[in-house]
């Protein structure tokens with residue numbers, strides 16, 4: 001029988017995270033203080049993050065050891081399975097081999113727990129009692145809520161009010177794990193109260209929720225802030241995914257010609273691809289690495305590589321990244337986890353160096369791909385993940401035309417069990433390919449901060 005599942009023993013989970021910084025041909029540009037425009041130092045970030053994570057943010061060590069306690073909890077769901085999508089290959093009639101790494105196997109249903117757990121661990125080790133964060137659709141909030149339960153840390157989640165109202169099951173999940181979920185804008189912070197005074201009916205935004213969470217962390221000595229994507233240390237923690245995949249591809253007797261991930265802030269893409277980027281740089285491998293984003297929020301494919309704020313309100317340090325402008329508000333697509341105006345600085349740096357490719361797809365084509373995948377393989381991908389599925393199918397169809405047997409590997413970053421409303425909308429024909437306004441994009445681009 002042909003194998004479909006390339007499992008690893010739980011003794012084979014990585015003991016170290018892989019740090020791409022050590023293998024880059026040139027270092028990424030420094031993070032700048034928004035006032036002085038000088039590189040930020042560790043002390044600038046101390047009110048928000050534990051020192052261990054601040055040091056990981058700038059580390060150039062080739063690997064960083066995963067704390068034993070974190071490894072132990074990883075074993076609850078890691079190593080995640082690597083599957084070969086043989087039924088999809090047959091349906092497409094392609095000579096390509098399609099593999100996917102299934103991060104939906106985590107208890108919260110996505111890759112985000114890989115970093116949530118590590119972040120909660122380092123905060124607890126530093127004596128922090130509470131972490132404040134924001135969540136849009138609820139995936140990051142759920143992951144941090146469970147990580148807080150494992151590590152004995154209180155989690156306060158500012159959830160964008162419109163999602164709080166529309167996604168009651170994600171809220172219930174966070175509360176089940178013991179987190180306190182507050183609809184944002186709230187009366188609990190100056191940032192929230194200011195917004196509510198201007199507009200009592202505000203349904204919130206990710207930018208406002210970030211401002212509230214950062215304010216709580218900055219004004220309480222026992223509280224820190226936590227981010228689920230974008231930052232170097234978040235990408236670092238996700239590299240368990242790609243390291244496992246390399247071992248599993250070995251068991252399958254193959255090596256990928258193409259590695260694909262969907263990219264919102266860039267963390268699941270980086271988690272799968274960075275170890276393969278490292279092999280390209282160090283071992284002369286020639287794997288194509290493709291980041292896939294939504295056509296309605298195309299930071300890598302349509303954005304500018306420039307210094308910008310990480311949040312909408314302009315409170316964070318300035319990072320150089322592909323950005324659509326921090327004031328850009330993308331259309332409300334169902335792949336909420338991909339609606340970020342920028343891209344991780346490390347992923348941006350790779351794109352600027354032409355070490356990775358990027359492409360964008362509209363959402364309906366992605367749902368069509370996700371449904372084709374589900375009918376062959378069973379797993380229903382998250383709307384975000386469907387962007388990676390669509391790219392994998394397109395590459396497999398290209399192989400069909402050329403008759404070349406290429407090996408394709410993509411990251412199935414999460415399952416879509418909490419996103420069935422989006423599938424319903426697609427199936428009933430009411431899902432639109434929302435396009436952003438060129439005028440709004442131009443205005444947001446004109447609002448980029450000036451950096452000498």
Ligand SMILES: *Cc1c(COP(=O)(O)O)cnc(C)c1O
Pocket residue numbers: 110111112139140228229230262263264265266267268269337338382384385413414415
């Ligand atoms: C959050 C999320 C994403 C997007 O975030 P990245 O940091 O770009 O990975 C993608 N897929 C799933 C399932 C998510 O939960």
